[in-house]
Amino acid sequence: MPMYQNxxxxxxxxxxxEVRQDKIMRRLNELKAxxxxxxxxxTTPDADLDQTVTSLSQSPTATSFRGTADLDxxxxxxxxxxxxxxxNANPARPxxxxxxxxxxxxxxxxxxxxxxxxSSVSGVPAQLLSCLGPRHAxxxxxxxxxxxxxxxxxxxxxxxxxxxIQNMCPIEGEANVARFLFRLVAPYPSDPALATLVDSWxxxxxxxxxxxxxxxxxxxxxALNGALGRDPWLAGPELSLADIACYCCVLQTGPAASSPAxxxxxxxxxxxxxxxxxxxxxxx
Amino acid sequence: MALNLTINxxxxxxxxxxxxxxxxxxxxxxxxxGKDNKLRVSESVQFSDVxxxxxxxxxxxxxxxxxxxxxxxxxxxxxxxxxxxxxxxGQSGLATALGELDMALALRTFLVGHSLTLADLCVWAxxxxxxxxxxxxxxxxxxxxxxxxxxxxGSQVPFTxxxxxxxNSKA
Numbered sequence: 001m002p003m004y005q006n007x008x009x010x011x012x013x014x015x016x017x018e019v020r021q022d023k024i025m026r027r028l029n030e031l032k033a034x035x036x037x038x039x040x041x042x043t044t045p046d047a048d049l050d051q052t053v054t055s056l057s058q059s060p061t062a063t064s065f066r067g068t069a070d071l072d073x074x075x076x077x078x079x080x081x082x083x084x085x086x087x088n089a090n091p092a093r094p095x096x097x098x099x100x101x102x103x104x105x106x107x108x109x110x111x112x113x114x115x116x117x118x119s120s121v122s123g124v125p126a127q128l129l130s131c132l133g134p135r136h137a138x139x140x141x142x143x144x145x146x147x148x149x150x151x152x153x154x155x156x157x158x159x160x161x162x163x164x165i166q167n168m169c170p171i172e173g174e175a176n177v178a179r180f181l182f183r184l185v186a187p188y189p190s191d192p193a194l195a196t197l198v199d200s201w202x203x204x205x206x207x208x209x210x211x212x213x214x215x216x217x218x219x220x221x222x223a224l225n226g227a228l229g230r231d232p233w234l235a236g237p238e239l240s241l242a243d244i245a246c247y248c249c250v251l252q253t254g255p256a257a258s259s260p261a262x263x264x265x266x267x268x269x270x271x272x273x274x275x276x277x278x279x280x281x282x283x284x
Numbered sequence: 285m286a287l288n289l290t291i292n293x294x295x296x297x298x299x300x301x302x303x304x305x306x307x308x309x310x311x312x313x314x315x316x317x318g319k320d321n322k323l324r325v326s327e328s329v330q331f332s333d334v335x336x337x338x339x340x341x342x343x344x345x346x347x348x349x350x351x352x353x354x355x356x357x358x359x360x361x362x363x364x365x366x367x368x369x370x371x372x373x374g375q376s377g378l379a380t381a382l383g384e385l386d387m388a389l390a391l392r393t394f395l396v397g398h399s400l401t402l403a404d405l406c407v408w409a410x411x412x413x414x415x416x417x418x419x420x421x422x423x424x425x426x427x428x429x430x431x432x433x434x435x436x437x438g439s440q441v442p443f444t445x446x447x448x449x450x451x452n453s454k455a
Contacts, residue, residue, distance in 0.1 A: 036371075075355060075356065076354065076356070081351055103339055163356075164356060167356060168356050168359070169360055169388050171359055171360070171362075171363045172366070172367065173363065173366045175362075175366065175371070176359060176362040176363050176366055179358075179359065180355075180359040180364050182358075183358070184355075184357050192340055192343035192344045193325050193326070193329045193340065195339075195343055196331060196336050196339045196340040196343060196414055197329070199335070199336060200331060200333065200335075200336040203333065203335060203336070207370075243290050269322065
């Protein structure tokens with residue numbers, strides 16, 4: 001096959017090829033620019049906020065800047081955008097466990113929190129609008145934060161979380177979001193039986209205590225009483241997600257005074273820890 | 285450490301049986317038929333609900349990655365396990381749940397990550413046990429991604445074994 005030389009005796013077929021190649025390269029560059037633009041839109045966290053209306057309160061002023069750098073190892077390297085946890089919750093069923101876990105996240109990371117109201121709901125009570133604490137003084141400098149926590153009051157039938165939407169499906173159910181948030185705060189017990197015990201109590205809290213009949217509820221209270229007779233916390237010697245979920249669901253569904261003795265003692269012990277402050281104003 | 289699994293033989297928990305099939309090479313697990321589902325770990329520890337049993341089996345066999353290989357995948361697995369018990373087996377319309385499942389599977393071979401997890405086992409088992417799904421499946425083109433994923437898993441060994449042995453006794 002003759003080679004292309006000096007441009008004098010060029011086979012017209014080669015010139016055509018050259019023109020075509022230039023065209024293709026131009027088109028590729030255009031495409032690359034378009035994809036870069038799209039990537040920017042996608043990785044900007046606000047892109048996920050669908051037509052929210054009022055932007056209200058923001059996170060604690062006195063965030064203790066104890067943030068650690070281990071988010072990368074937990075969540076994988078990110079692309080430089082703020083990792084924003086976006087939660088759609090129904091104001092008729094405030095997710096108390098998530099408020100407690102939010103406060104725990106704030107002790108560990110620099111969290112940029114915000115509360116919004118979606119156009120599908122109206123008349124959201126003031127305590128729900130301020131449930132993540134007062135607006136953060138630095139909230140305009142997103143790069144000073146490690147995590148975003150965006151709570152949107154919305155008319156959803158099940159609580160939803162959207163996080164890292166390129167890699168992960170939307171997560172449904174308060175129990176599963178609680179599991180996710182708790183993994184950011186502390187690791188699950190390394191013992192498979194203890195870790196599974198935690199998950200089992202979490203399911204019990206959300207499906208039998210919070211949604212179950214009076215009969216189911218009293219059966220769970222008896223089970224709780226039995227477990228708390230053996231150990232100080234539900235999954236052994238340390239506070240776990242099991243305690244947080246059960247605490248919130250027990251108080252949400254009835255007066256503490258009607259609980260059995262071990263449960264009452266444990267409720268007091270939970271209160272003494274101070275983690276449950278954010279949930280208390282929302283409990284009837 | 286020997287694990288002892290008892291299953292309710294009149295309504296066999298397919299998800300648990302699938303998980304048991306997958307882990308049986310890695311742990312010492314015996315399966316008996318009885319009246320209730322129960323996994324006995326030790327004198328003091330036992331689990332009786334389906335999701336706890338499968339979670340435990342996945343956790344004692346970490347090399348199989350049935351619970352996903354990182355925290356994001358674990359969270360997705362949690363999501364699908366609840367989806368299988370609350371949405372597929374639940375009272376509210378199966379069609380809505382199937383619509384969501386179909387969308388999730390549009391660009392995926394497995395529900396979570398690039399390999400088999402509890403999410404696949406639990407959702408597959410819930411569909412396998414659903415009479416509504418059996419009739420929907422006969423309509424051509426309905427929920428095509430779900431159908432593709434369902435038959436892809438169903439044609440593999442642990443699924444055929446469990447399906448043949450137990451699915452019929454469920455109806």
